[in-house]
Amino acid sequence: MNKELEHQFVTNLEKHQNIAHKICRIYTNDRDSHNDLFQEITIQLWKAYPKFRGDSKFSTWMYRVALNTAITLYRKKKRSIKTQDYETVNFKIKAEEYDDEIEKDLKLMYDAIQQLNDIDKALVFLYLEDKNYAEISETLGITEVNARVKMNRLKTKLKNIINP
Structure with a gap:
C-alpha cells in the first residue's frame, strides 16, 4: 500500500x-x-x-x-x-x-444490551449512534421495515430488562 x-x-x-x-x-x-x-x-x-x-x-x-x-x-x-x-x-x-468512569451512567444500559443476541446488539448500537433506518438496514443487510419493527421490539425488551 x-x-x-x-x-x-x-x-x-x-x-x-x-x-x-x-x-x-x-x-x-x-x-x-x-x-x-x-x-x-x-x-x-x-x-x-x-x-x-x-x-x-x-x-x-x-x-x-x-x-x-x-x-x-x-x-x-x-x-x-x-x-x-x-x-x-x-x-x-x-x-x-x-475511560470506563466516563461511561458509568451508561453501565445499566450496556448491561442490558449485553443480554441481547449479536444482531440485536448491532441494531441497538447503530440506533444509539443516531443512524437512520435506511443506514441501519444497509449496514445490517435487512429491510428498513424489518429494522423498524426489530428496534421497537428491542426498546420494549430493554425496558423490561432494566425495569423488571
Missing part, C-alpha cells in the same frame, strides 16, 4: 476510532477483551482498506467491517481469538484512552 493511502487510512481511523471502541464496549466484558477486539478490528480495517471504494462514507464502511468482525469473533463459543501482532503493522495510531 502506498504512503498516501496509508496516511488516509490512519487519519480516518484516528478520526473515527470511537466507533470501534463503542462496538468493543458492547461485545466485550473486560479491558483485555476490549483491547483484543479493537486490535482485531483495526487489522481487519487495514486489510480491507485497499478495497474501500468510497461508495459510502468511511464511517459507514467502518461500522460494517467492525460489526462483522465483532460478530464473527464473538459468535463462536470459544473466546480464543487468533490475532496478529499489532506491532507488525507499520503505522502507529494515537489511541484515545477509553
